[in-house]
Amino acid sequence: MNITQFSIETILDPTNIIEGKRYELLLDVEVDEEDELYSEAGIEIRAIVGVLDGNARVINYFIIDKKDNAYLEFELEEEEQQMILAFCNEELKSELGLI
Template identity: 45%
Template sequence: MLTITGYSVELIKDPFGILTGKRYEWMLDIEVAEDDELHSDNGLYVRVIYVVEENKEGMVRYEIFEKTNDKYVDFELEDDEQAVIEAFCKDNLAEATK
């Protein structure tokens, strides 16, 4: 299981009006147990694209990176880990819309 230790969030600007709804980019610092196959001594963060539209909202994409070198980590999170991230984004969305 992962733990979110810090984050930042920004509205993704759509100057051409191509996208529907609003998109937010979340950068979530995470910690995972040393015995987890995802663990990295370099630390990890997850880049999340979260969409808010009239009829739906949720995570549409995520990518995992090592903190120290921004190296992409080709790894898929388990369903429960994805649910933790999506719930975190949803619970903290009010801050992004200030």
């Protein structure tokens, strides 16, 4: 799995259901043709990240087939989840000066 592009947006939550700040990261991801996530049009991962007291965590993520914007019913492997969290941590640090 290789992240080729991304965007970050702040999510406002007037209800304060989740403490801290929340961000949505849209990650364009390349995967090998042999991977079950492979799509000719590509896939995107929508990660919701929470930051509290300098600690980030992935609250939820969604895998989307870019061909028809359909949500895929797959779960990332533990190693892939850790890679996404590390990427999000790094980008929140460098792009927004957080964490």
